[in-house]
Amino acid sequence: MRLILLRRLGTDGLPPHAEWIKIPPMKKILLLGSGELGKEFVISAKRLGCHVIACDSYEGAPAMQIADESCIFSMLDEGALRAAIAKYRPDLIVPEVEAIRTEVLVDVENEGYEVIPSARAANLTMNRDRIRDVAAGLGVRTAKFSYAESVEELHAHAKAIGFPVVIKPVMSSSGKGQSVAKSESDIQASWDFACMGMRGDRKKVIVEEFINFEFEITLLTIRQKNGxxxxxxxxxxxxxRGDYQYSWQPQQMNHDVLKAAQEMAAKVTADLGGAGLFGVEFFVTKDEVIFSELSPRPHDTGMVTLISQNLSEFDLHARAILGLPIPSIECVEGASAVVLATKEGNDPTYTGLEEALNERGVDVRIFGKPTTRPYRRMAVALASGPDALVRARTAAAKITVH
Ligand SMILES: Nc1ncnc2c1ncn2[C@@H]1O[C@H](COP(=O)(O)OP(=O)(O)OP(=O)(O)O)[C@@H](O)[C@H]1O
Ligand SMILES: [Mg+2]
Incomplete structure (x- = not known):
């Protein structure tokens, strides 16, 4: 960390006992992606005195409403991304989404910019195939999987893995283009659906063994600079629909299974490198834990930590990337439940907020997105204490987006 060193001078103008006061300077952060996770991250970063430039492809995005400055461009546009980095010369480049021209991040990291957690992590998690190959290469247990670039290949691989299989575009998020094929007769429909939900122009899907899990978890993992x-x-x-509906913390689970998940998370995140918070997803079956995927940034299911932890996942990300200490993470029972829009529209309004908030231990975050579309996540209800999950879901159900 760059430090401003102030020397306290003695009355004679000479340094008396070489006493130094360290004042950390304000860090300039370029935030790539300005959704609801970015908004909460900006709040955490601003509380620690940072200057944040929030970027996204549309005006009035949630994080832009809090940040010091905003910059509107497509982060998949190489020229525009390079221009933004050159214009602001940030101390830290913090990706908030997957859809970024990550090759640019690799280049600018070589030029001396700090990418969070690392350009390698952003680059390898942009597509499902790269991170899956990394995990499998490290010997981490994953579902059986292979890749297909045509419907014929998909038929062959699905058959080899055994039905049912899960099919996902390698480049997509939030469940877009994802389906389960129960038999060979579903393959064509799954391929077409994946092609529709694909980001980018690369027709490639991952086909996976369907895991009949007991439950699934996100293990928030924090890599520190000095710890x-x-x-x-x-x-x-x-x-x-491949999108999170509600989450709770802590998920009760067997100690040895949790230890195994922690070991896998430590291994994969160490390979990706850098400092910051990662959301590592696992499936837990009766007798084992299976790595699914990972985000090198705060995770949507981790919004529960806004109410369940002394430091939220956004506070933890901010501390980790600024090299600040995290002496302890304390957790109480908590839950989150999403509030979705049902139709297309602009400047939404919300009803039922009074009823939702009129309950002890319940809180709501409205993201402030300027437009709606069916299933778009617009807000989240949070609850702490006993029965947190029931109370968060009840609160979310009381809120309607118009
Ligand atoms: N192999 C599988 N077996 C059973 N269920 C699966 C499998 N793969 C995915 N799922 C289900 O679909 C959900 C979404 O899949 P995944 O996390 O791979 O994609 P995503 O949610 O689109 O990605 P992101 O988390 O980046 O938004 C998982 O959380 C899980 O519930
Ligand atoms: Mg996921």
Missing amino acids: PTLFCDPIGHVQE
């Missing part, structure tokens, strides 16, 4: 790798208590969650 050991830390873990939050596991977060349980439920997904629909």
Whole structure:
């Protein structure tokens, strides 16, 4: 960390006992992606005195409403991304989404810019195939998988793995283009659906063994600049259409299984390098834990930590990337439940907020997205204490987006 060193001078103008006061300067952060996770991260970073430039492809994005400055461009556009970095010359480049021209991040890291957690991590997690290959290469247990670039290949690989299989575009997020094929007759529809949900122009899918898990978890893993790798208590969650609906912390689980998950998370994140918080996803079956995927940044299911931990995942990310200490992470029972839009629209309004908030231990975060579309996540209800999950889901159900 760059430090401004102030020397206290003695009355005679000479340094008396070489006493130094260290004042950390304000860091300039270029945030790539300005959704609801970015917004909470900006709040955490601003509380620690940072200057944040929030970037995204549209005006009025959630994080832009809090940041010092904003910059609107497509982060998949190489020229525009390079221009933004050259214009602001940030101390830290903090990706908040996957859809970034990550080759640029690799280049600028070589030029001396600091990319969070590392350009390698951003680059390898942009597509599902790269990070899956890294995990498998490290000997981490994953679902059986292979890749297909045509419907014929998909038929062959699905058959070899055994039905049912899960099919996902290698380049997509939030469940887009993802489906389960129960038999050969579903393959064509799954291929077409994946091609529709694909980001970028690369027609490639991952086809995976369907894991009949008991539950799935996100293990928030923090790599520090000056300390050991830390873990939050596991977060349980439920997904629909490949998108998270509600989450809770702590997920009760067998100690040895949790230890195994922590070891895998430590191994994969160490390979990616750098400092920051990672969301590592696992499936937990009766007798084993299986690595699924990873985000090198705060995770949507981790929004529960806004109410369940003394330091939220956003506070932890901010501290880790600034090289600040994290002496302890404390967790109480908590839960989160999403509030979704049902149709297309602009300037949404919300009803039912009074009813939702009129309950002890319940809180709500409205993201402030300027437009709606079916299933778009607009807000999250949070609850702490006993029955947190029931209370978070009840609160979320009371809120309607218009
Ligand atoms: N092999 C599998 N077996 C069973 N369920 C799966 C499998 N792969 C994915 N799922 C289910 O689909 C959900 C979403 O899949 P995944 O996490 O791979 O993609 P994603 O959510 O689109 O990615 P992101 O988390 O980046 O948004 C998982 O959380 C899990 O519930
Ligand atoms: Mg996921």
